[in-house]
Each structure stands twice: as structure tokens, then as C-alpha cells.
Amino acid sequence: MISFQPNLGVFKTQLLVYRCANYDNEIELIVREAQAWVKQRAPQVNNPAIVLDIDETSLSNWRRMHYKDGYSYIPHDACDFPNMIEACGDVDWQWSAQAPAIQPVLDLYKLAQCIDAAAACTKVDVFFVTGRREGEKVCPKQVCPDQDKSKTRANWKTPTEWTLENLQKAGFAGVAPDHLYLRKDSSGTTTGYKTDRRIEIEKLGKTIIANVGDQESDLVGGHADRTFKLPNPFYLIP
Numbered sequence: 001m002i003s004f005q006p007n008l009g010v011f012k013t014q015l016l017v018y019r020c021a022n023y024d025n026e027i028e029l030i031v032r033e034a035q036a037w038v039k040q041r042a043p044q045v046n047n048p049a050i051v052l053d054i055d056e057t058s059l060s061n062w063r064r065m066h067y068k069d070g071y072s073y074i075p076h077d078a079c080d081f082p083n084m085i086e087a088c089g090d091v092d093w094q095w096s097a098q099a100p101a102i103q104p105v106l107d108l109y110k111l112a113q114c115i116d117a118a119a120a121c122t123k124v125d126v127f128f129v130t131g132r133r134e135g136e137k138v139c140p141k142q143v144c145p146d147q148d149k150s151k152t153r154a155n156w157k158t159p160t161e162w163t164l165e166n167l168q169k170a171g172f173a174g175v176a177p178d179h180l181y182l183r184k185d186s187s188g189t190t191t192g193y194k195t196d197r198r199i200e201i202e203k204l205g206k207t208i209i210a211n212v213g214d215q216e217s218d219l220v221g222g223h224a225d226r227t228f229k230l231p232n233p234f235y236l237i238p
Helices: 008-044 062-068 090-096 103-112 159-170 190-203
Strands: 048-052 125-133 180-183 207-213 226-229
Touching: 008 048, 008 103, 008 207, 008 226, 048 103, 048 190, 090 159, 103 125, 125 159, 125 190, 159 180, 180 190, 190 207
Parallel strands: 048 125, 048 207, 125 180, 207 226
Antiparallel strands: none
């Protein structure tokens, strides 16, 4: 009897086929439901808000994951700016602020913010709660080879700064720093961290009507009227 042996090459091919054939359509269907819910619910509550995750929810890292790193997680290897030919570390990729928007979620953001609204619109606050970690200002060595901040000051950025820059470039216009939450330490679980941030948002007097993310850890823990889970077969954050 011949038993099936898992094969990495087969799995990668399956991921690529899914990404090209079904992934975008599945996201669009889920976000369409979220849009309908936000339009219905927002006028019914005081100070409505929604919470969005960032990676594989608001911004896509597909270019790095598939074309650069073969689905491996490489935290610190340099990216070949601007051509991005070789492997690309996650931190340098984030610093580059090149991740494009996931279009249906950008459309949800614009709906919530009443951007280009053609009719009466109830504006909804949008908060981004991400597992990205805050830290000191950094600059990739290939951009700042001498690592002298006094000489290359404009290129040194914190994770908050490059995340806000990326959101703006991707079309999420006008995100204020106090509407973006990054992890300040490594203690605790992702679920606990994200739940605590939603509690903080509620303490601001907001009613969270929708919470959108690609991981179960983005969504469990309550403190949102409804949750919307986007597909992500590429990695798991418990």
C-alpha cells in the first residue's frame, strides 16, 4: 500500500492556484456582507466604529510572500530596493511601505469614512489594530549603509511611521496616529492584545459594530457586534 507523502512543492502550487482562482472572490463576498452590515448598523448606534487588522486584511504582502520569499518568514534579510529581485525580509518590506491595499477592504474603509459618498452617509470611525510591533527608528542598510542617523535622518522610521505611510500610499487616506494600534511589548497572546485594544476603543465611547481580520486571533474575545473572517491560507497567527 502506497501512503501519501506531503510535498512542499505540491502545497505551494495549491496555494498559487487558490490565490489566483478563488482568493479575491472570497474576500469580496465577505467584505460585501460587512459593507451591508455597516450601512445598516451605523445609523442605529452612537459613535459607531469598525476595527480592521492590517496584514492580509487591509494590506497585501503577497508580493513578498510569493514572489520574493516562497512563503518563508524571513524577518531581517535585506530587500533589493527598488527592484526587489532577491529575498526580502519582513521588516525591510514593511519599512518600504509598498504593500498594496486589499481593494474590497479599502472600499469598506471609504464607505465607513463617507469618502465619495453619493447619498446620505453615517460616518464610522475606523481603527487599525495590528500585531505589528512598535520599536525604535530603523533604516535598511542598503538604504542607509553607514547607519549614521545624522546623515540619513529622513530615512529612519518607526514601525508606526512606516505603517501609516503605507496605509496612506495604499489609499487609506487620513488615518490618524491615535487610530493605529501596534504592540508595545511581546508579552501575552495575540488574542488578549487585540481584545484589550477593542476594550480601549470602547472606553473612548465608541460602539464597535464590525471587526474584520484574517486570523481567528483577530476576532475572538468579543467587544464587537459582528466579526468578519477573511481567508488566509498562507500563515497562521495563534
